[in-house]
Amino acid sequence: MFKLIKKANIYAPESLGINDILIAGDKILKIEKNIEISGLGNLDIIDLGGKTLIPGFVDGHVHLIGGGGEGGYHTRTPEVLLSHLTRAGITTVVGLLGTDCSTRHNESLYAKAKGLTKEGVSAFMFTGGYKVPSETITQSIQKDIVFIDQVIGLKTALSDHRSSQPTIDELSRMASEARVAGLIAGKCGRIVVHLGNSTQGFEPLFTVIEQSDIPISQFIPTHVNRTMHLAEQGMEWLHKGGYVDLTAGINPDKGARGSIKASDFLVQCHTKGIDTHKVCISSDGNGSIPIFNDKRELIGLKVAGFASLLYQFKEMVLTCGMTITEAITPLTQSPAECLGLAETKGQISPGKDADFLVLNEQLDITHTYARGICHLKDGVSLIKGTFES
Structure with missing residues (x-):
């Protein structure tokens, strides 16, 4: 006791x-x-x-019931195991769907989040996925967030050949619905936005905040360090007051060509005088890492792990010279605040x-x-x- x-x-x-x-x-x-x-x-x-x-790591982007599937049924990645999280220092985890909203379902994701919570960690989820209109449990974005305890927000995808290519109006409506639901339920109600390799990058998000009353804080753009172009846009997004989520496993030293390490992204922000308290780092754990050629044909597939979080933390301290406080904030306090969990998590x-x-x-x-x-x-x-x- x-x-x-x-x-x-x-x-x-x-x-x-x-x-x-x-x-x-x-x-x-x-x-x-x-x-x-x-x-x-x-x-x-x-x-x-x-x-x-x-503090324990707060990982805001994990494929709890697996992801992938871009190379056929046999390429669906497995479910997350409890000890894989705790060995990596993850004590709070948020699950979501990815490309596959046909053989993966939010109902199963909800059950997994409840199961992991029963086993001892704190697990939550984002409803939705790449598909637009969003796949939900109650057939309503707002009702999922308001009435389902584990659901804290919405997931969608932009600037990727695998996304549903939502229009600006569709994106605005989804963001508004999630925002209102969050206000009603006392949850973050934010929308995680997967960003792919398309050259448009953040442009649809910039358009939404310029053409509507939706605040920039409503969005959590993720995988922002996958290309230098996205990283530069991400720094501009930060400068305007938005959140960004970096993927710890995206690393040019480990084969992610044209990317930037999460640690180096933070160093560049510090050099440019950009406030980093809204920078989060997540694992994208158990998600697939598809490798496409110039014709967008799948030529390889890997599975993201969880050790990348600690790797980036150590990189920030031991290689980049950051203090422990600076290095753990984007892994703990910042995601807890971004995800609406700061009352009990992150400190x-x-x-x-x-x-x-x-x-x-x-x-x-x-x-x-x-x-x-x-x-x-x-x-x-x-x-x-x-x-x-």
């Missing part, structure tokens, strides 16, 4: 120094320099000896959920706690999904 974490070097994301943390159930109760407890029988004391403690603070990671001197994850429960201890998964061997 109660846990006392002693001598943790806390980044909340801001540096708090060495402190103790008292946890009651799944919540952080108190953070102080020295907490002494007596007369409490059911108390688990964990002495970290000065090790670094950061180490009294009243928040007890979601945190313990790091060693090499900044590798040794322990993962989700809602107060230890899922990973000394690099070993203590808790696995229901059907994991």
Whole structure:
């Protein structure tokens, strides 16, 4: 019931120094320099000896029930397993559909999100997918967001040969419907916008905000670092006050030609004086990574993993010279705020959920706690999904 974490070097994301943390159930109760407890029988004391403690990663873009399928039925990627998330430090996850809205369904995605939440992490979802009109559970974007607990917003796709090529009017109506639903339900109600390799990039989004009353904060453009052209537009979008979501696994060092690493995107923003508090980094985990030739023919397919989040965090600190606070903010606090989850997620603070990671001197994850429960201890998964061997 109660846990006392002693001598943790806390980044909340801001540096708090060495402190103790008292946890009651799944919540952080108190953070102080020295907490002494007596007369409490059911108390688990964990002495970290000065090790670094950061918030659990908030991953806002994951294909929880798999993705892909662009190369035929056999190329549908598998469902996410609980321990794959917790080993990667993900304690809050948001699922969505991708290209395939025919053999993948939002009903199944909802069931997966509920299942993962039961298994110990916090899982949410975006309704919709690439297809327009949007595939939903209740046949209404607004009703999905208002009445279904796990649904926090909408997903669509632009600037990609696989999208439904929505018009500006269609995009505006979807954004408005999701926004109103969010206001009614007290959720973020935002619309995640997959951006492909098309040269138009952000242009439809810029047009919507210029021609309507829809605020720029209504959209979460994602995969913004897949090309330099998109990255430059993304920096302009940030400058105007919008959110952007970078994909951790998109990396020119690992074969993503013409792309820019998430860490380098942030460095360029800092160099240009662009505020980065609305930059989020997600994994696109278990999504397919299709490889198309110049004729847009599929010539290869890979599956996105989750280790890219920690890789980018370490890259930012060890290679780019960022502080730990600067490096963890786009993985924790910023996505929590963007996704409307900041009341309980994204920070180490009294009243928040007890979601945190313990790091060693090499900044590798040794322990993962989700809602107060230890899922990973000394690099070993203590808790696995229901059907994991």
